[in-house]
Amino acid sequence: MSGDLEIDHGGAIAVDTEAMRDVGRRMTSLASHLEEARDAVMRARGIIVGAPGFAEQVDVGALEASRDRIGALRSEVDEASIGTLLMADAFEIVELRAEAEALAHTDAAAAAALEARIDRMVAADARIGAMADQLVAQWENERFEGLDTQWDMGELLPPFFTIGAFIGTTARLGHVLPGMTLKGDVEPVSVTTVKSSTPDAPPATLRGAFERMPKDASAQVAVEKLRFDDGSTKYMVYLKGTQNFVPWQAGGPEPWDMKSNAELYTGEKSASYQAVIDALHAAGAESGDTIGVVAHSQAGMIAVHMAMESSFDVEFVATAGSPTVGTFRDDQLAVQILHTDDVVGSMSGGGSPAGSGSPDSFIATRVADPNPGIQDLALAPHRFEPYLETAEMIDESDDPRAVALDDYWTRLGEAVSVERTEYHAERIR
Incomplete structure (x- = not known):
């Protein structure tokens, strides 16, 4: 690491x-x-x-x-x-x-x-x-440490790796403030069940939570319904990042595409956001139900807006490589992971100079890939695997906030049953 x-x-x-x-x-x-x-x-x-x-x-x-x-x-x-x-x-x-x-x-x-x-x-x-x-x-x-040292083919490449930082700091779209809700019309989507299962227990670590992303290649969303001894329920939702990066296929059947990326970043409703809301309802979640969200990349933007404007009671948010950061309530536990050499993550403007969320909320940063190489062209610091490594480093950290995060996993671990459903979403044409 x-x-x-x-x-x-x-x-x-x-x-x-x-x-x-x-x-x-x-x-x-x-x-x-x-x-x-x-x-x-x-x-x-x-x-x-x-x-x-x-x-x-x-x-x-x-x-x-x-x-x-x-x-x-x-x-x-x-x-x-x-x-x-x-x-x-x-x-x-x-x-x-x-x-x-x-x-x-x-x-x-x-x-x-x-x-x-x-x-x-x-x-x-x-x-x-x-x-x-x-x-x-x-x-x-x-805040952008490592971006300027990535591989540029001996200065033959344009300043590609600083584009995200430039957009994030000039457009100022990467920090979602209170009152900034998604606008526009909702594209119709269909949400279908891919598979269902009954895990033995909820996640017990931050890395373990990120590893519960949908296992099926066609699924973009996984929802777990947790039942407790007192009859109460909670929902954990796990959201993949962008699934189709091809610009000319934007707006096609895949909601997790570049069209949704652009819409969410500029404050517009996206098919991917609507698909997550529909998947939660399909799993039985209703307005006011307690939700935890774990998200990577594009899904980080979905998680931010879910926490700030959805009808659900979002008590926990964990994002990795999100192009936006949120302004969370004092009773929301927020864990934001940002690699400072991640081009996509840099579109958040490096995050926020001030904290938000509960006192135990935190922003974890590091340079994920300090060695210049051809892997930089594939946006190596933004990939899911390096963020899994960072999540594991947080799990092993003795920082008081990282230690306090264990209390959340302990509370989830009191669930007596877990029902998991993975969903596939498509735009309806």
Whole structure:
């Protein structure tokens, strides 16, 4: 597995703001305890020195050295605490700016109120604004790492591998904000069952979830209905990426094609999106039912819009190589995997500098294919297999958010039965 894995709450945000503030407050508390310990050592020294003949029995110099070490440690903890709280404020500035940008589409007054709050925070301490700017600038410099080092036939190829990044950053279509719903008419599709089965258990790892993509070559969607002891149900849906890349066949029977890619990226309803909704209904899901979505490539765009606008209660989203990223609710667990050298994934503009979703949500990035070669022409970093490797790296990570993801698999594992159906969809002509 190549490339170091990075897990962040958002592109420019290492951890959830409140989690960082909690660390800062604990460090402040530790500093006060260290000061108490330093005072205790000083009192002990005073007692020893004041007692006749006692000083000759105790190494007063060692006590003084301990006092000095504790004092120095307290100063270090104080400095670290101040820096941590400042960084939390900088993270909040990044988050507030992103939130204000999102609200500008739906609530101009609320966006203006956030901008005023940002101005007050920056006015109170100019360091906060500068740190926020630096965080975003660093993220912008690193978000497409690896794209410019892919194979170009000795500079004979045009800048093909940076096209996605150019589109993502200039068109600004790769970040779906609240209120941005799919528009246009729905193309009619037919959804038919390919096969049904009863797996022993739901997925227990992130890689295991991605590996539950439809097994049959003709199926694009798999839906699993999970039943629990209390009579409740949940649905997990697994969505393949683009199945037909041929431009002149776009709009044909295959809904997972370049026509749907273009439609979803530009905010239009696609046959593939409608096929997923129809497949869920065919599996028994109704409006308000709890859904988890696992998706690769084009299907990542479907997953984003399902989470943000469908009638289902989407509690979990895992995307790999999606050309768009979403703005998820605070109660939605979102795992977004992006290879920074993935041309398709770069159309998201590198993701978002701020996080969204629950505090345990995260964006995982790495360079999937750092060695230039002819495989770059086949978009090797975007292929499903490298994303499976990244999912496995997340499973093995000791990052607290990756560890917290295990809680979701544990809850799914409480299901007493699983009914799985794979579906094939076609446009109706």
